[in-house]
Amino acid sequence: MVQRTGHFDPLTQLPLGADVRQQIAARTQQVDGQFSLAIVGVDQLRRLNQTHGYDGGDAVLRTIAERLVNAVGHNGFVGRLGGARFVIIIEELGAADQAATAARILDAVRRPPLQINSHRVQVDASIGVASMDHLAAFAPFTTPGAPQSAQLIALADIALMSARAQGGCRVQVADTTDLIQQRHLRESQVVELLEDALENQGFRLLSQRMESLGNRWTESAKPSEVLLRLRDPQAGIGPDIFIPIAEHFGLIDQIDLWVLHHLLHTANPTGCGPSRRVGRTRNPRWFINLSPQSCETQGFAGQCEALILSSAIPPDLLCFELTETAAIHHLDAVQAFVDRLHSLGCWVALDDFGSGQSSLAHLGELDIDFLKIDGSLVREVDTDRRARALIGAIDSVAAAYGIRTIAEHVETRAEAAVLGQLGIDLGQGWLFDRPQALTA
DSSP: OOOOOSOBOTTTOSBBTHHHHHHHHHHHTSSSOOEEEEEEEETTHHHHHHHHHHHHHHHHHHHHHHHHHHHHGGGEEEEEEETTEEEEEEETOOGGGHHHHHHHHHHHHHSSOEEETTEEEOOOEEEEEEEHHHHHHTGGGSOTTOOHHHHHHHHHHHHHHHHHHTTSSSEEEOOTTOHHHHHHHHHHHHHHHHHHHHHTTOEEEEEEEEEESSSOOOSSSOOEEEEEEESOOGGGOOHHHHHHHHHHTTOHHHHHHHHHHHHHHHHSTTOOOOOOOOSOOSOOSEEEEEOHHHHTSTTHHHHHHHHHHTSSSOGGGEEEEEEHHHHHHTHHHHHHHHHHHHHHTOEEEEEEETSSSOOGGGGGTSOOSEEEEOHHHHTTTTTOHHHHHHHHHHHHHHHHTTOEEEEOOOOSHHHHHHHHHHTOOEEESTTTOOOEEOOO
C-alpha cells in the first residue's frame, strides 16, 4: 500500500524524495529486516521528451507510477526518488524470489504499450534490486558508518546502473561478483569523497616549477603548474581517477572554481585590493588546469571572471590549461571561454598534446599561447630520432602560430639538453622540481 506522508510528487501523487528515504530508513530499523528494495528507472526518458514533448514524458511517468502501485498492491511501498527513478519496498521477499518478483513488476510496467498523442509507444525500464542481506556482502566496498538505508539505496541504484549498462530493459540484483557493479560502487565512493572535500576543505594545492630550456625564458621568476590532490591519502585516489569521475558526475566545475579561488587566496594571502590591470605585459606565473566541460557549464565563465577581477593577482600571471582532446570535442564553448580569458589579460595553454588523436591542425583551431607536449613523446627523446623529429616538427608549427612550447615529464639532463636544442621553451618534470605545497 502506498503510504502517504508529508510530501508528494504533484505529477504522480507518490511520496517524494526525503519522505521516501525516511520510509526506507524506518523499515531498515525494524527487527525482521525481511524486505527488498527495488529502484525502477525509465530507460530513454530524455528521448521520449524529445520525441513526444514534455507532456508526453509526464504522461509516461504518471502511467508507470499507476502500474507500479497496481503491481505491488497492498504488500509494498511505492515512491519517486526523482527524475526517472521510482523506488519500491517489497515486504517478505526471500532471496530466491527477488529477481522473479522484480521481473513481474518490469513486465507490468512495459505492457501494454502506451498511447501518446495518437502514437503507440513502447516504454522500457530497468530495475535494480538489493536487500538487507546484501549489505553484509558489500560491506568491504561501502562507506563505513553510512546509514543502512543510504547504503541500501546505493546498492539498488548501482544494480540499476549495471542493468542499463547491459542494454537496459532488464532486472539486475546486487551482486559482489558483478564487475560493472564493483566499478559503479567505487565511483560512488569517489563521488562521496569529492563532495565531502568540497564542503570540508578536503583538497590541497601543490605546485611544480618549470625551468627554461636554452635560456628562452627571460624572467627570473619561473612559472609553476598548480596541482590538485585530496588531503586524505586513504585508498591512494589521485587526479587520474577522480577528475574523470568528477566530470562524469557533474562536479568538475565546482572543483575548478575551488582551485582558482584557493590559488588566488594563497598567492595573495593578505587579500589586498583587486587588480584592474588588463593586458599581458609579463609572462604567466601560475598554470591552472581547467576541464573543457566546465567551459560549457552555464555561469562558469562569469564566476571565473569575478574571482579573477576581485583578486589583487594581475590576470597576466594566470595561464589556464585545457587538455587537447577534450578541448577539440568542446571546440565552440572552449573558444568562447578562451576569448573571454584573453579579454581579461590571462594566458591559455593546450595541455597533453600528443597523448591522444593529436593533429598539428588543432594548433590553428584554438587561439592559444602555450603548447604543453605530453610526456609520452618526451621519454627517450635523447635516444630516439623519431621522437626528436616529431617534437621538432611540433615546435616549428607552434612557432609559426606564435605559440610557445613546454615539454612535460622531463626526467634527465640528456632529455633537457636535446629539448633545448630543438627549440622547446620550458621543461617540467622531476629533473627540475617535485610537487610541493603551494606557497605565495
